Structures are given as structure tokens and as C-alpha cells.
Amino acid sequence: MESTNFIWDLMGKNLWSVVAVISLPLIFVLIYALVAILAELKVSAWIQERLGPMRTGPWGILQPIAEVIKLLQKEDITPTAASKILFNLAPYVIFTGAYAAFAVIPFSEAYAPANINVGLFYIFAVGSFSAIGIVMGGWASNNKYSLMGAMRSVSQVISYEIPAAVAVLAVVVLTSSMNMMEISRMQEGGFWNWYIFGGPGGWTKIFMIPFTLTLAIIYFIASLAETNRLPFDIPEGESELVAGFHTEYSGMKFAMFFFAEYANMFVVAAVVTTIFLGGWTSPFGSFLAGAGWGAFWFILKSMFVVFLQIWIRWTLPRFRVDQLMYIGWKVLLPISLVCFIAISFFSLLNLG
Amino acid sequence: MTEIKRYDLEYSQLDSDRMRINVGPQHPSTHGVLRLEVEVDGEIVTEVVPHLGYLHRSFEKHCEKMTFPQIIPYIDRMDYISAMNNEWPYVMALEKMLDVKVPEKVEFIRVIVAELNRLANHQIAVATFGMDAGAFTPFLYYFRDRESIIWILERLSGARLLYNYFRVGGMAADIYPGFKEDCLEVVKKVRKTNEEIMDLLIHNNIFIKRTANVGVLTPEVAINFACSGPVLRGSGVKFDLRKDEPYSVYDRFDFDVPVGVGEVGVVGDCWNRNMVRMKEMEQSCRIIEQALEMMPEEGDVTGGVPRRIKPPKGEMYIRTENPKGELGFYLVTNGTDKPERLKARGPSFVNLSVIPEISKGYMFADLILILGSIDIVLGEVDR
Amino acid sequence: MSSYLKNVWAGFYTAVKGMMITSRHMFKKSVTIQYPDEKFDLPANARNKLVLDMSRCNACTACAIACPVNCITVEGVRVSPEDPHQEVHADGKPRKVWVTRYEMDLAKCCFCGLCQAACPSDAIKHTQDFEYSAYNKESLYFKYQILTPEQSAEKVRLLAEFKEKEAAAKAAAAEKAATEGKPVAPKKAAPKADEASEQ
Ligand code: SF4
Ligand code: SF4
Numbered sequence: 007m008e009s010t011n012f013i014w015d016l017m018g019k020n021l022w023s024v025v026a027v028i029s030l031p032l033i034f035v036l037i038y039a040l041v042a043i044l045a046e047l048k049v050s051a052w053i054q055e056r057l058g059p060m061r062t063g064p065w066g067i068l069q070p071i072a073e074v075i076k077l078l079q080k081e082d083i084t085p086t087a088a089s090k091i092l093f094n095l096a097p098y099v100i101f102t103g104a105y106a107a108f109a110v111i112p113f114s115e116a117y118a119p120a121n122i123n124v125g126l127f128y129i130f131a132v133g134s135f136s137a138i139g140i141v142m143g144g145w146a147s148n149n150k151y152s153l154m155g156a157m158r159s160v161s162q163v164i165s166y167e168i169p170a171a172v173a174v175l176a177v178v179v180l181t182s183s184m185n186m187m188e189i190s191r192m193q194e195g196g197f198w199n200w201y202i203f204g205g206p207g208g209w210t211k212i213f214m215i216p217f218t219l220t221l222a223i224i225y226f227i228a229s230l231a232e233t234n235r236l237p238f239d240i241p242e243g244e245s246e247l248v249a250g251f252h253t254e255y256s257g258m259k260f261a262m263f264f265f266a267e268y269a270n271m272f273v274v275a276a277v278v279t280t281i282f283l284g285g286w287t288s289p290f291g292s293f294l295a296g297a298g299w300g301a302f303w304f305i306l307k308s309m310f311v312v313f314l315q316i317w318i319r320w321t322l323p324r325f326r327v328d329q330l331m332y333i334g335w336k337v338l339l340p341i342s343l344v345c346f347i348a349i350s351f352f353s354l355l356n357l358g
Numbered sequence: 359m360t361e362i363k364r365y366d367l368e369y370s371q372l373d374s375d376r377m378r379i380n381v382g383p384q385h386p387s388t389h390g391v392l393r394l395e396v397e398v399d400g401e402i403v404t405e406v407v408p409h410l411g412y413l414h415r416s417f418e419k420h421c422e423k424m425t426f427p428q429i430i431p432y433i434d435r436m437d438y439i440s441a442m443n444n445e446w447p448y449v450m451a452l453e454k455m456l457d458v459k460v461p462e463k464v465e466f467i468r469v470i471v472a473e474l475n476r477l478a479n480h481q482i483a484v485a486t487f488g489m490d491a492g493a494f495t496p497f498l499y500y501f502r503d504r505e506s507i508i509w510i511l512e513r514l515s516g517a518r519l520l521y522n523y524f525r526v527g528g529m530a531a532d533i534y535p536g537f538k539e540d541c542l543e544v545v546k547k548v549r550k551t552n553e554e555i556m557d558l559l560i561h562n563n564i565f566i567k568r569t570a571n572v573g574v575l576t577p578e579v580a581i582n583f584a585c586s587g588p589v590l591r592g593s594g595v596k597f598d599l600r601k602d603e604p605y606s607v608y609d610r611f612d613f614d615v616p617v618g619v620g621e622v623g624v625v626g627d628c629w630n631r632n633m634v635r636m637k638e639m640e641q642s643c644r645i646i647e648q649a650l651e652m653m654p655e656e657g658d659v660t661g662g663v664p665r666r667i668k669p670p671k672g673e674m675y676i677r678t679e680n681p682k683g684e685l686g687f688y689l690v691t692n693g694t695d696k697p698e699r700l701k702a703r704g705p706s707f708v709n710l711s712v713i714p715e716i717s718k719g720y721m722f723a724d725l726i727l728i729l730g731s732i733d734i735v736l737g738e739v740d741r
Numbered sequence: 742m743s744s745y746l747k748n749v750w751a752g753f754y755t756a757v758k759g760m761m762i763t764s765r766h767m768f769k770k771s772v773t774i775q776y777p778d779e780k781f782d783l784p785a786n787a788r789n790k791l792v793l794d795m796s797r798c799n800a801c802t803a804c805a806i807a808c809p810v811n812c813i814t815v816e817g818v819r820v821s822p823e824d825p826h827q828e829v830h831a832d833g834k835p836r837k838v839w840v841t842r843y844e845m846d847l848a849k850c851c852f853c854g855l856c857q858a859a860c861p862s863d864a865i866k867h868t869q870d871f872e873y874s875a876y877n878k879e880s881l882y883f884k885y886q887i888l889t890p891e892q893s894a895e896k897v898r899l900l901a902e903f904k905e906k907e908a909a910a911k912a913a914a915a916e917k918a919a920t921e922g923k924p925v926a927p928k929k930a931a932p933k934a935d936e937a938s939e940q
Contacts, residue, residue, distance in 0.1 A: 039402075048493075049767075051771070052496075052766070052767045052768075052771075053495055053763045053764075053766055053767055053771050054494075054495055054498040054499070054766070055481070055499075055502060055766055055770070055771050055772050055773075056498070056771050056772070056773045057774075057775070058770045060775060110708055150377060150379050151379070154722070158527055188669060223753075231376070236492055237492065237564055240723070243723065244387075244492075245386055245387035245489065245490045245491075245492065245726055246387070246722060246723045246726050248385060248386060290846050291639070317760060317763065317764070318756075318760065320494060320495050320763060321493075321495060321558070321756070321759045321760050321762075321763045322492070322493065322562065322564055322756055323488065323491040323492040323493040323559065323565045323568060324491060324493075324563065324564075324566050324568075324723075324757060325567075325568070326493025326567075326721055326723045326724070327721065327723065328401075328570055329567055329568070329722065333752075337749055341749075371890045423811055427855060428807070428808075428809035428855065429809075430850055430856070431809055432809065460914075495763060495766075502772050505772075512783075512784055512787065513784040513786070515786075515788075516786040516787050516788040516854060516867065517787075517788050517852060517854075518783065520851070520852075520853075522853045522854055522855070530854070530858070531786065534784075554762055557755075557758055557759065557762055558758075558759045558762045559759075560765070561755060562756065562758075562759055563748070563751045563752040563754075563756070564752065564756070567752075596918075603918075681774035684902045707803070
């Protein structure tokens, strides 16, 4: 099996290369988060016919850095009545959960930090980690708004993991692999081989396109809920719960929540990219394909999904708790199950 | 076969406390400094107690120490979102007491500025309502349009928000050349944006699901609580002082009084209250267009203002249709140049009193929406 | 079932429709401006910072009376005809009253425009300048002074002297009249001067 990590090839397996492998995604997360924050500011500004930040650097591109510096300078308040250990631990737990998921993301043909065989499963496992962090933060703050936010968040994450998992499972049925690298490789050869368009196969795969497309949308919607983005941001629900579970946080701990949210956004975007949008494969067959271009395509596609999330956030109103549950259990789950069964059936007939 | 076991939960034995939450006075969506003491059972609201007075400025007592023209700036600060509409009943009351005849042109200017201000008020109401529901973008689209309304009013009166434009028997200043074109432009803009917001927000399925069938205010309750304005009309009661008790020149215009008809929910829910505001904007546009057409070119706007305002001893109650409801001023004079007593009947205050009645049994998130759909402004609630 | 599907479809369709609307706005020109660099034009009658033209003011106190928040304090003293320092008013007439004190507390002012409307000589005016915020209230307390306190005291003294003289002259005249048996017509100027100095 050829190597899936260029750092191993270059440096061999030693302590330094391990550090390099671990820290590369971290550097990526930090840079990406800054870009995503800027993107959120700027996209929201364009949608609302505003200029957005313009003062820090040309067209305000240094704004996220300024914001991070501002947050670093802020007083780090721990409420007296808070449960100190849990309160201080919560942001790190959430960030760890988000960061751990980066371990299996195949950025390119030649780079996935850890190319394990149960990559998708692993992502779901560490994805639920953030729920624990949110509950810790919400409960430990000793604030009623935080507590309500935390409670809402748990029920939300738990119920939306199921449709998301079913949607992913359908692709797993088609690929018979949970290795994200494998899944990406299977979609090589142009955008019509992506699983959003039914995956590779003969003309008979047209019957599968409606189902895979629906599953992609379902996974995307569920991922919005998992990352607590509007229209599913009820754990933070600004107009109801002030700031939800992070009401009491300030300074660097708040920044951690912030980073974790954006990191989580990228994780789900990466999953959508990998399993539905072809991962690092080029949309034009062998044109612009290769290890370097792979990373380019992967990040481009993921950023497009992140952009979609931002776009939706600034368009739609927010759901209510019970409606959220309704959508999760009564809309997304049945539809995804129907699609799952249909796809299993097709793959049984070897249509795909 | 094993015996079927039944699990009967004794709910009374479960320890489920109700939680008391303090919403406000510092909360993102209490529209000012309103404080709501909310008791929730999980997410369900079981009790709401509004606490007022964080913005109390003793308006009524203060007025007893002020001469009549000096009161007008204070009235602006009651409902600062629709200041033009606020000033109107007050100057009308004084005009009635002094027996001042208001020139024709002044009446038309008053109608136009009041309707422009009604547009601005409803835009804010719908926009903040959408923001309560989580949609931030329509809010800014409305504020962009409101800017052009404010620009007209600023050019007329000199101030952006607290106009102090009405005078007893006239206006502070005449209209500027090009006023008509500006108004028509605004009307066009408002219509265009409303069309867009209809698609973007009002008919969005999430928004409908959030607001329809929520906070249902039946006509009986609405009348018993003396609600007025879009809150009352949203419940299907066709009552608009501009039609039912036409003051000024409102009897000359052709406009409808929109009421809630329950397109998507039941009559009297949040969606219908909001929809009434949307429809009223269209009616205001119609009134503005007609008034611009009918307004006489000539006329002395500032000349009729009496130098000393000293109404005879007596009392007077005048009510007009504010964007938020019925605004009345009860004026008692004692023959000097200061009022003996000035009582304001603010629509926000009266409409707010219905909150505990209609928000019980809904979810906590709904409470915020119900509050938003009532469209209060705390400057007027606390005065 | 059909209503369920319709509902799901409506949710999806209206969301996409909303996204189409917002995407259209993405490419429109922004309406906000870079504030300190660019500014909106304010109308000529904008009611912002108040300025006083001392050469026009004649301490009539109309503005102070009209103001609802009492943020204007005016004091004046009548110009004594014997004052060596006479001045011509901005409207071409000789100055009748010295403004010994004119103070404006713009921290209190509510920009209602009533003082501007009340002023008979267009001395107090709103300007378009709205950028004068300050860190402490004292710097919003404007004192318009053309006379130093000593000068003011001097003017008061001059007027008092003049009045004394006048009174003496009047008394002399009255005495004269009494001796001649003629009634004296009451003078009008004296009470007016009193009024002005009291304010
Ligand atoms: S603008 Fe109004 S508040 Fe300000 S000084 Fe003039 S009268 Fe007083
Ligand atoms: S009203 Fe005009 S002239 Fe009279 S005191 Fe005031 S500023 Fe001076």
C-alpha cells in the first residue's frame, strides 16, 4: 500500500516527524479559523449590503487577528459560583473534540494525518465529544441560560447524529469502506463520479442520483445542527438565551469556543467533501490532479461548503426546540432511511 | 410467556422544579429595558410577570412644569421610533382648546410625515421581529430603507429621530423643494423591499412554523385588555381611528384597514399581527401617494403659530392612531401657559399588559417572539 | 402524507428561495460608507451643535426662557450712554445691552431647536457640526465671553453710576418742577434698564 503521508516519506518515523504530523493540522486549523472568521464577517457584510470590516489592513483582512488579540487581552472571568474545574476544562474539551477529528481527514492523496480504516466511524465518535464539552460548560457556569443552552445542545447533537450517520452509511454501503482515503480514491475521474451524483458506475447509476443527492442534503442539514449553526443554533440562540452555553465565558476561553465552532464547521465540511464531493480528486478527471492539486481541490471544496453554511446562517430564521426535534426525527430520519434502503437495494443489484 | 410489566410513573413523586428566569433588563431581545420574570417548566412558560420602570423619566409630572411648546420635545421621547405620530394628538388637543384653524396644507404635510413615520415604525417592528426569530439580514434591509425615510424627515425638521416638527397651528418649517419626488421614491423603495421580505422572511416556512399559532390573542381578550393598533387588528377586529373617527383629513383618502385573516395560522397569532403591519405599510404608501397629489401648492405653514399659547381653563382628550395603537393625550389646563395635568395613554403600555395572558403555555423561545410581535417601545411604556 | 411531503418541500423550497434573494444582494453595491473618511451631507437645517454669534446677541433671554431643559444662562446689562466703549451691533444699530454672561451646557441640550426659533436676532444657531463629543462634561460647557469679569463689573458700575446720576437729575427736576408747580412725566427708560440688569 502506498504511503498516505508525505511526512513519513520525507522524514521517516521519528519523534520529529510525529510532532510535525500532529502540528500540521493545528497550524492549518488556526489559519483556517482566521480565514473563516473573516469570511463570515465579509460574506455577511456583502449579503447585507455593508462593507464589513475595512480598517485593519487592506479591506480589513487582518480583522480576525485583531479580534483574537482583543480576546487575548480581555479579562478571563470565572464566576464565583461556577464549578471551577469543569468551567475551565470545557473549552479545551470542545476544542479537543473538534481538533481530534482532523486526524483522519484526507487533505490530499499524499497527506492524511492518520489513515485509519474506520475513519468515518472515528469522526462520528469524536464529533460527539463537543456535546460533552458544551454540557460541561453550560452546567458549570451556574447560569440558567447556560444550562438551558447545554440541555438543548445535547438533545440536538444526539438526535441529529442519527440521520447524519444513516446518510454516511449509505455511502459506506456503496464503497464498502470506512476509510476516508479509500472513499476519496473511488471517486477519482471527474465530478460525475462523485457520490453526490451516484458515484462511479455505468449509466444505470442515474437511478441513484436522486437518492444520493437527497442524502447529501440531509447530511449537510444534520451537520448544520451538529455544529450549532443557524438555523439550528438554539443552544446559543442569541435572542432567547443571550449566548447559550458560553454566556459566562470571556477572554481566551471564549476564543476557544469560537475556534472550536469554526474547526467543527470545517470538519463537517470535510466529511461532506470526502464522501459526497470527491474529496481531493479533481473535478476534471486527470486534469489538475496530483498530490498538491489534491490539497487545493480539497480545501476549495471544503471552503465552498463552509461558505454555504455561512450563507444559510445569514438567510434563515432559527427553529424552535420542538421543531428541531421534529425535523430530526420525523423528517430527516425517515427520508434518509428510505434513501438508505433504496441505495442498498441498488447496490445489491449491482447497478452502481 | 412472561408477565407484561407496566411502568406507571408517579409524576408527583418526580422532583421537577420550576425554574425562574430573569429576562432583562439587560437581554438582547427585550426591546429596551423591560424585565420579565419568567417561570418555566423545562421549556414551557408557566408564568410571566413584566416589571416596568427602568426607563421612567416622570414625563407626566415633568410636563406640569413646562410651557406648552416645551412639552413637544418631551413627547418626542416617548415613542422615539414614531415621534411625528406622537406629537400630533398633543398639538391637536391644544388646537382644539385654542380654537386655532389649521391651514389645509399643514394638514396634508402632517398626514404625509405621520405616514412616513408609520412606515419607518413598521419597518423596525417587522425587522426586529425577524431578528427575534433569528433572521438578521431582513433587519438590515429594512434599516437601509428606513434611512431614506429618515433623510426626508431630517431635511424637513432638522433632526433624525426626535423631530419637534409639529407646532400648534402649523409646522416648524415648510416642505423643501423636491419633497414630493423624494416621497414617491421612498414609496417605491418600501414596496420593493416589502416584496423581497415577503419571500425572504414572511413566507419562509421556518418563520411561519415559528410564528403561526403562537401567542394567540382572541378578539375578546384583545378588547378586554384595551389593545389597539396592529395587535388588535391582528386579532381580526377592524378598528382604526383613521377610519372610525377620522381626524385631520383622513376622511378624504381611500385606504383599507387590514386585519388578520389567518392565512397560515389562526387569527390573532404572531404571524398575523406581523402581517397586518406588512399590509399597513402598503396602505400608508397609498395614503402618501394620494396626499401628495391632493396637497395644495400654496399655503402658509409657519404663519399660523400663535406666539403665546395660553389655552382657557378646561380639559380635552384627543386620541389618534399611532403606529403602535391608540395614542391619547388627556390635557387639563388651568388658564396659565403650563398644563395642570397631562396624561398620556400609550399604546405600548396597554398592549404590553396582555403579555402574561397570551404567553402562558408556549415555549420560552415563543415568549420572545410574542414580545416582539406586540411591538413595544420602552420609552413609551415607562414614560 | 401528502401534507407532510408538501410541508417538507415548502421548508426546503422557501429556504432556497431566501438564499437566492440573499445571493442577489451579495453583488450589490454596499450602502454603508467609511465614516470618518466619507460623510453624509447633512441638510442645511440640521440641528446639531449650537453656536452663538455674540455680536448679534442682545441678552434678551428669549432663548433661555424657551429652552425646556434650562441649559442656557444669560445675563445682560444695559449699555450706559456715558460708557466710553460703545459698539455697533451686527444689524447696524448701536448696541443697547452688554452680554455679561452667556453660558450654554451642551451636555444638557436636547437639540430641540426651540432656542433657535425664539431668538429675535438670529444669534443662536444650530450648525451641522456633530463631532464634538468629549471625555468630560466640563468641555461641553460653553462660556461665550467677550467681556472679562472686570469689564463686566465695570459695565455694571457704569450703569449704576449713570442711573444714580439720572435719578439725581430726576430728583432735581422733580424738585424744580415742584417749585415751579409742574407735574413730571414718568420716564420709561429707567425700569427697562432695571429689567435687563436683573436678568
Ligand atoms: S436646542 Fe433646545 S435644549 Fe438645546 S439649548 Fe436650545 S432650547 Fe435648549
Ligand atoms: S434669544 Fe438670541 S438675542 Fe436673545 S439672549 Fe438668546 S441668543 Fe441672545
